[in-house]
Amino acid sequence: MQENDVKPREARAKVIGELNTSIKQCLDLVITSVGNVEASQGTLYFSKPDHPRDFEFNVLSSGEKEVIDLLLDLYLRREDYDDSVFLIDEPELHINTSIQGCLLTEMDRLVGPNCQIWITTHSIGFLKALQTQMRDRCQIIQFRGDLNLASTVQTLKPLEPSPSAWRELFAVALDDLATLVAPKTIIYCEGRDTPGKAGSEKGMDAQALNAIFNHNKPETMFISSGGNTELDQRSAVAIAILSKVFPNIEILVFKDRDMASGKAVDENDRQVYLKTNPQNYRVMKRFEIENYLYDKEVLVAYCSANGLTFDEASYDKLVTDVVNQNLKDVTGQIKNLCGIKASINAETFKVALAHHFDQGMEVYKELYACVFDRA
Structure with missing residues (x-):
């Protein structure tokens, strides 16, 4: 006034x-x-x-x-x-x-x-x-019970959002009701189907895909379900059972492009497969997950974040067709191109690369469209 x-x-x-x-x-x-x-x-x-x-x-x-x-x-x-x-x-x-x-x-x-x-x-x-709505505006620090916060110096770092991290946070809030927190979308993919400790995901494909999409799809979980045929069988069983228990849950199947059991498959074959299979089936445009992980955009981002020098000229000679080339077999050479001198497990390296995807990257947009838009 x-x-x-x-x-x-x-x-x-x-x-x-x-x-x-x-x-x-x-x-x-x-x-x-x-x-x-x-x-x-x-x-x-x-x-x-x-x-x-x-x-x-x-x-x-x-x-x-x-x-x-x-x-x-x-x-x-x-x-x-x-x-x-x-x-x-x-x-x-x-x-x-x-x-x-x-x-x-x-x-x-x-x-x-x-x-x-x-x-x-x-x-x-x-x-x-x-x-959900504030995921781009927040950081979360978890005060775990094993930290001696009152007596020792601690460097507190923001939690990296992932399905397992969110389950752990909700477990604190819900106590024994934490098992009732379920993802909205479960996507079955190829990879090691045997679970790790406390049901943790051991399949590399699922670990990588969860890391890639954790931020923008926090209510989506990728789960490894074996090879090509096991993927069909187990996803069908999951749909039959889980859809009755959780009627709002969506279950998708995401396959490598070699869905023809090792036979050469081009883009036309992929489109025919999508048209003749259920709507919940998706297929990679590229040969397999390594063709996305070893994309130049991702490798450059990984090297930049880790203080490594990326040998782009040698990469261009080695990777002449990032969509169709079998890149899994050149993992050792890819690590060398990134200037990695220390010994690092191949699967650990691949999952580490997945954390450097960004939604502004063309490779991210392509993979996102394959999975969520059935492109």
Whole structure:
């Protein structure tokens, strides 16, 4: 009112309007009045669609009060603290799970582009929001039980998002209910079908594909299911069983381009295969997964990130047809072209390359289209 030289009712309308914009994103409430501020008798009054009259702040539930308090605090501080870090300890304690994700998104909007929010949380709602709509705007540090945080120096690093990492985080929030957290899409691919410790994925193809798409497809999980014929059999069984238990789950089959059991297959053969098989089947455009992992874009990114010098001229002589050439057999030479002198397991090298895919790369776009668009 004083700063803008406006009437009290105009100042109230502006403040109430801006606050209600935030509150409506989280609660079925609106502020109707701020009381008599000029007489030092200010208080918040609210209305609800199913309530016959306005009511004061003290009538709200503890969860509603928590949401209003957080939004009001951030709103009032947004101009004075426009280059700040806001520390909030477990804001979910009294807040309904369905509201938590909306609250986190709105809090992020209120603090502005030059600020950060640091939150400690065990919340399912907050974790879900971080996993989905805020995945490009957040980093997560997991305080594991095996760290002696109170007595030793620790270097804390952001968690690399992956299906296994998200399962571990949700396990903390859900305790023994963690097994109920299921991916929306399961994609069966070729590779070692024997699980590792605690059911971990041992198949290289699945590990690589999970690493490639973890960030943009966090609710998708690639699972190795043996060779070509096992892939058909096991995926059919999974569809028959899982579709009854989880009716909303999608199950896809992603095959190497040698789906003709070793016979030469070109793009026309691939298209014919797609047209004559169920809609949940997908086929690589390139010969096999190595033809994507050993793409020049990926190798350059890997070498740059690891301080290695990539021998592009020798690569161009070796890889003359990245789509059709059998590149699995030249893995040793590919490592040499990257300047790797130390001994490194072939599968470890391939999975490491997968972590350097970027959605701006043409090879990423091609692989994404094969898997998710059935191109």
